[in-house]
Amino acid sequence: MNNENFYEKAVRDIYEAIAREKTVKTLTARHKESIEGRTSTHEIDIFWEFADEDITYKTVIQARETTTLAALFAMVRIIRDIPGQTVGVIITQPVYQKDVKDMAASAGIILYELIPPVTQDVVEQVVDNVRINVDKDWVKAEKQRVGLGDEPVQVTNQPKYAFLYDEQGRLLDSVQGIFDSYGKQRELALVGRKQSIVHTFGAPVFLQTNHELVPFVKLTSIDFDLELVNANELPGEEMVEYILDKVFRFFGG
The missing domain is CATH 3.40.1350.10 (Trna Endonuclease; Chain: A, domain 1)
Structure with a gap:
């Protein structure tokens, strides 16, 4: 150019x-x-x-x-x-x-x-409309188990910086890592086109919370919009x- x-x-x-x-x-x-x-x-x-x-x-x-x-x-x-x-x-x-x-x-x-x-092409990803979907039945049962009743369990306000764990509490990835994995798969031809992504999990995955009695919640999926943009x-x-x-x-x- x-x-x-x-x-x-x-x-x-x-x-x-x-x-x-x-x-x-x-x-x-x-x-x-x-x-x-x-x-x-x-x-x-x-x-x-x-x-x-x-x-x-x-x-x-x-x-x-x-x-x-x-x-x-x-x-x-x-x-x-x-x-x-x-x-x-x-x-x-x-x-x-x-x-x-x-x-x-x-x-x-x-x-x-x-x-x-x-340089002519520097592609960056823009993620928007993030929604982390929890397993409501699992969360309800877990709150009943620890005696919380209807008390809400707060997760992080910055989901992209949150980490994901398996059933044994071992670190698997971060929410940002999920975003990045999709960004790397996208072709340059898709630059400028917004894609709606629904990421589901093949095995149980948990997100850390700020609650002492329920330190993790089980997830079902993560929904988000992904757009590749030319930074130039x-x-x-x-x-x-x-x-x-x-x-x-x-x-x-």
Whole structure:
């Protein structure tokens, strides 16, 4: 993945996230189109016009691998040629030149600085909606045996850090280990697709509790949602949120 493709992809992710943005009302969103200004036509990566209550804002978003003074001058010409409250956004690699940063700030140009990933694909697993299912009949019988009646038996509030044991109290695995075993089995082609997993046990398995009289409870299954995500994927919603915050700050909102 080269830098140019990385920044162009960031712009595309922003454009797709704009369609899902609910905090403001999008009036116009265009990607890779020509926009008519007062005096000329401009080729723009994204033109986004949105309303926040009674105020309308316009943003011009461009991808630039390197941001120079010349690139800023070009952006200034565009945003000054488009009527209304218009601000420019440049998606670029980190900018270290003070004169470039100072000019961008004074001209109403937001520098969204991103560092390209070193490798193209770094896959991570995201686990959600975890439900640990206990053997209710076993738990009821165990509580009756120790004289607890209906007193609840509390298990850990952080199930992924809990350990699993066999009938002899020997450590078998952790709940996180169960998650990891499924993550390793998933193909890269499934990246971005959420999978609902029901993990059952072939032999009796127990989870440690915080109760002195019932130190373990028997489990029947562990349910969870598993999604493989590319760690190098840019979160479009977060980028849009950042841009909105900067726009409102610039105009004193």
